Amino acid sequence: MNYNSFLKKDYKNISLTNPKGKYQEWQQPSPRIKRSHIILLVCFLIILSGTLIFNSGPAEATRNITIEPQNETENGQVTIALPLNFNNDTSYIDEPDVEMPNFNKPDIETIIKTIDAKNKTSFGDQSTLTSTLLQEKKSIFAKLKWSSHKVKTGQSFALIFKKAKLNPRELHSIISLGESTKALKSIKPGQEIKFRISENGSLQELVYVQNSLSSLHVMKFNDGYQAVAIAKSIEKRITHAQVTIQNSLFEAGLSAGLSNSIIMDLAGIFGWDIDFALDIRSGDHFSVVYEEHFLEGEKIRDGAILAVEFVNQNRSYKAIRYTDKKNRTDYYTPEGLSMRKAFLRTPVDFRRISSRFGKRKHPILNYMRLHKGVDYVARRGTPVRASGNGKVIHKKRKGGYGRAIIIKHGGKYSTLYAHLNGYKKGLKVGQKVKQGQTIAYVGSSGRSTGPHLHYEFRVNGVHRNPLTVKLPNARPINKKFKTEYLLYATKMIAQLDSYKQIKVALNP
Template sequence: MHDYRVIMDTPRKRTRRGVKLARWFAASSIVVASSVYFLFDAAPSSDADAPTLVAETPPVDDSVESRPSLTTHTLLLPGQATDIATPADNTETAVELPAAKVQIQTSAADLKIDLDTTLMDTVATTNNANVETSAVVSAAKAPPAEPEVPIRWHNHTIKNGESLAIILNKMGIGSSEIHHLVHADKATKRLTKIQPGESLRVLASDDGEIHKLLHDIDRLNSLEVTRTDDSFSTRKIKRDAELHTTHATAIIENSLFLSGQKAGLSDAVIMELAAIFGWDIDFALDIRSGDSFTVAYEERYLDGDKLGDGAIISAEFVNRGRSIKAVRYTDPTGDTGYYSPDGRSMRKAFLRTPVDFTRISSRFSLGRKHPILNRIRAHKGVDYAASHGTPVRATGDGKVVHRGRKGGYGKTIIVQHGGRYETLYAHLSNYSGKAHQGNRIKQGQIIGYVGQTGLATGPHLHYEFHVDGVHRNPLTVKLPEAQPISEKFKADFLSKTQALLAQLDLFRATIVAER
């Protein structure tokens, strides 16, 4: 048994016949199986075209003792002849031929040829020069892939006057791709309303195709847009801030607002404190020097940086010696509100005042002399002096039953609250767009703005409160209570709020002791 290999893997020419063999197999798409078979199970050709193998042994050259005897195997292919010379002993020789690799195993009875070409892989086995062949031909290799278009990240912080189209155009993204992006779904439409200070990160190819877009709305909220085939998918990403509890205590000297700022509270916390106690305390009328408050509230942090203030957890307000406490509670259904320690809602059916941090310029009186008419005329409401354009809020849920001019009241809104109660807001400079006649409104919703239309000497709000059609003093009328906490949640409420109220007492005692 002789085992020889001929490997053709360089462009060097060793034999003219070897070159012919390589070129023939590189160009051919046939397979050999018992005769010549074509690729994809083609039928064999005639016997005259079948490859044959002729072996002949050349004379031995005795002058070179170390050279083994050679047997020349001639592979006869249709229209061609290729001679391969191999040693007669069991040694292995290698011949370099271009563009192909040939493996040859010989014996007296058979010859095996393995061919690897740039276009095919062929295995052929012969027996006594009668070609019996099994062959596998692989499909032509695909042409080299075109170079990929580079993709890269673009980072941008939105500036005043910039739009999404302007920003993406500067990144090399065309109008068609931008239109496709913003109309992908409702979430991507928000990209057309980007605001200064927000940021965009866009992964796009140099030919203007968007692969991914990240819109950082703020440090906690982001929108991720990813290309999926010929469309885009979106995902909202929300990070949770770390919540730290802090507290503050202040004694009021002039106003709640100034005292709160002096204690280090943000405007947002002061406004929330006023909203919690606004049903029980008229901050324009009831506040006195020496009143005090203690508040425990959350601060929001992310990666060690303070993002801002969170919700008030618990608070106490001492007004004219009367202590009023409130604690935040979320019931098992997810509803959140502020309650007294015994579970009564701090929220009443009506707010005491329709404007924030103003002063009373005229009280309810049945014998007041009118400043313009210069005669005695009952003043059936309360006047709140405020700057022109100050927001006016509905004091309770209800329905707008009048919006328009009303004699000396000027621009007026009247709200009906159920069957018994009605409130009136007069001398407005303008109306809110959501307070049209017939619209239902919520407590605290802005319905108009302070002005001096009608019979008014300066900007102020005239506010009236009617019970069963009778004018009542808004400052003293007993307001209906809101519903207390549900009995089925009472035990849960007490277990969760007692510790918060105890913490509030500890904060107050600590600060008092430090003073």
């Protein structure tokens, strides 16, 4: 408040600007008013005015707000609380060059409420924020310019902060928030960091966009910052598809509108029972129930397959996805057996099989001999995977096999991988490996006519055909959860059957 007019008016009553006649009377006061009384009165007014001037300074810098009853809820409680000494000087506000970007950001009120709830306080003992002040804060923030930075390889948050020409002390304040801003220490290439900066270079808000669902928001309050992680929730919808194969699984799936991920997941579920490169026939068909994920009403991706039936050469295979109470998820048969086998049927992604198990004429030695494995043609450098859990007992050259690896799987089974181009870095003899783990790469070492993997499967030391040998099952569902699982599986199978009946009704 400006008190200049008030002071001038008051001092005019006792100033020396009186008319001459009255000035003379002031010099010689009436006997009824003593000179000392007048002096005391003048001193009192000067002190009073000085006090008012002294108190006027903070009144211009701090906004003191009184909470009115209408700003409270019906039960008298205030829903939002923040410190009041925001600097509401709008001299630094810039008009936005472009519309505020949409980066999966909730509104300021949501962030403020989340921060307040996280702290379980109203930011100390300060007064509660009124809705009017909140609107003003939102208005100010909405007008500040944004500075956007996409993280590049090798960049740290500190480097990006420096590039944005922000104060290092602000960086220290943000990092000092501890666990709340820990994510900023492990930013990844391709992610985005946005700054909302005032004209004087002060950071007012920071948004670290981790992905389409998660973001970290840091806002300035007083001389410090508050941080909150915001996670968008995904809406999951269940859908289904029924597909008949004419040529290949992949082609049929795409024609039916399925995504690559669903097709590959389906092949993975039945990969232990069906060789999708060799066993598929025209007329094979499948029915699948799966999830679709939506964010704010728009589909963003496909989710998990929940239940699926695949009919291959008139033989039906069914699988149900189930998560037990220990949060372990896997696919099982309707009876509770694992869809997984103890071994992968094929340990490499191959183009074709150039030589099968059995007698053949050796392509180099040029005479008939037993071919003890299967040759999978693949590009040089294609990853070779361990077909089952086990221990590496051999990792070096082995005669005509060239570079080779032998893995022992318990006391009964062993597998051999030959003609390798190289071994997985760090792999050692005696090391335990897991099913599907990369152990080597396709090559053409030893007696070989081109890049391929020679794969052998032995049972009690006897060579068996890897393509036809009966593979042992992995562990079935835990007995503790079997009753619950069987009820769930019955429900999912009924759902699959109902979709098939609908298709029959629509296509008589």
